[in-house]
Amino acid sequence: MGCRPEQTVLHQTLTAHWAGFMERAQEQGGLPRFVEKEVEEYLRCGILRYGLLAVVCSRCGFERLVAFSCKRRGFCPSCVGRRMNDAALHLVERVLPSVPIRQWVLSLPYRLRYVLGYDRALCTAVLGAWHSALSHCYRLRAKHSLDLRSANQAMTGAVSFVQRFDSAIRLNVHVHTLGLDGVYVRDERTGELARAPPPPVGSAQLTLRLSRPFAR
Secondary structure: OOOOHHHOHHHHHHHHHHHHHHHHHHHOOOOOHHHHHHHHHHHHOOOHHHOEEEEEOOOOOOEEEEEOOOOOOOOOHHHHHHHHHHHHHHHHHHHOOOOOEEEEEEOOOHHHHHHHOOOHHHHHHHHHHHHHHHHHHHHHHHHHHHOOOOHHHEEOOEEEEEEEEOOOOOEEEEEEEEEEOOEEEEOOOOOOEEEEOOOOOOOOOOOOOOOOOOOO
16 A cells, blocks of 8 residues: 555645745744755655656566655654664664764753754864764773873774754754774784773763854
8 A cells, every 4th residue: 555644644734734834934034945845845755746666576567656755854754764774774784893882962052052953064063073072082081091102092983963853843953972982992013903991981071172153
């Protein structure tokens, strides 16, 4: 029978009220273009009249029409679910080694959250500063505990995902990070990498330094 997104409560609600909501929003200055595109693409996702492929089994001849998907990362239940599963499988099978992983959550001041929701370049800068601070914390602790000549001898790794909203669907940019809970040190004799766990980090407070101000 296939997926019928137009029969869901979310799709029907947006179809019935989106046009009127947009008219009122335009009177107040309008919505960001990325918000409009997210909703418009979702309303076309999985609908056959907006594009499809006819998939035929070469053995039995069974044929099925498959509608194009929006492939968005906002709130489309179908596409977001597929992306989450694909990303998780990729991380487990090809990226993250079989070592302890620690989850970190970067929460930001409200003023900065709002700015990051519209400034992609600044969001990238904050994410870079966050990764640098987290890596430096691990390396510095490892240097002292392992008696290394330099903190740069300790290597770390992390993967981050930027989330734009909270459980109440409010604009709330924050970061979820999966970090290797330890450091890797290269053996000077063999050249091989060995994992060395640093002292417990706990709820360490990390300081982020940005290359430009964020105040608007």
